[in-house]
Amino acid sequence: MRHTIVAGNWKMHKNAAETQQFVNDLIENMPNGKEVEVIIAPPFTNLLIATQTLEHTNIGVAAQNMHQAEGGAFTGEISADMLKSVGVNTVILGHSERRQYFKETNALLANKVDTALRHNMRVIFCVGEELNDRKNKQHLNVVYYQLKDSLFHLPKSAWNNIVLAYEPVWAIGTGETATPEQAQEMHQYIREQIAIQYDKEVAENTSILYGGSVKPENSKEIFSKPDVDGGLIGGAALKVEDFVNIINNG
DSSP, X not given: OOOOEEEEEXXXXXXXXXXXXXXXHHXXXXXXXXXXXXXXXXXXXXXHHHHHHTTTSSEEEEESOOOSSSSSSOTTOOOXXXXXXXXXXXXXXXXXXXXXXXXXXXXXXHHHHHHHHHTTOEEEEEEOOOHHHHHTTOHHHHHHHHHHHHTTTSOGGGXXXXXXXXXXXXXXXXXXXXXXXXXXXXXXXXXXXXXXXXXXXHXXXXXXXXXXXXXXXXXXXXXXXXXXXXXXXXXXXXXXHHHHHHHHTO
């Protein structure tokens, strides 16, 4: 069912002690009565701390990445089973930084999605264009093929475990932000493509998050758009006060 989600992607930030402090502070400052699903995505080393501390709360924990293989000689990688064993049932896949720095392709990501779903995990799947794509008016095509090549092979039932996150790459860590109207345009387009590939019911039940430099100051306006169902938050998710303010705007 489509609902509002605010997820914090910590990237390569916070050690174990900092994670424990953040989680404790977040529990203490969580707003009451907000119908918003809250998720944090710490680094691999801190997932167990997070899941154990948050076990009896409404705050979820996601991994930032996952290998597509069940196991084997893949030094430094983490499998779905390993994540599940420490209580993690959600994984972020396809983030623009994974695509850019680690050369993850649409085909590879399709394999990762398949593996996650086989383990009954929920996937937060990221799509988005670079600045040149938008300047050349190719941004819709780029996002369409990211969806088509990595997700549109899935059966209709699999979409119960898919959340999408649109992240304009040119607005990540740059201080630039897509206007609320630009975010709405892409979110609406994504929903339309899902409806064409599957049906309107799947499209309307899929949460689509915005992930491009969301801050307390701009989150309320962005989240107010009809096809924006919350955010995948980067830098602002590293400070409890900022993160809670964004949750309050959800």
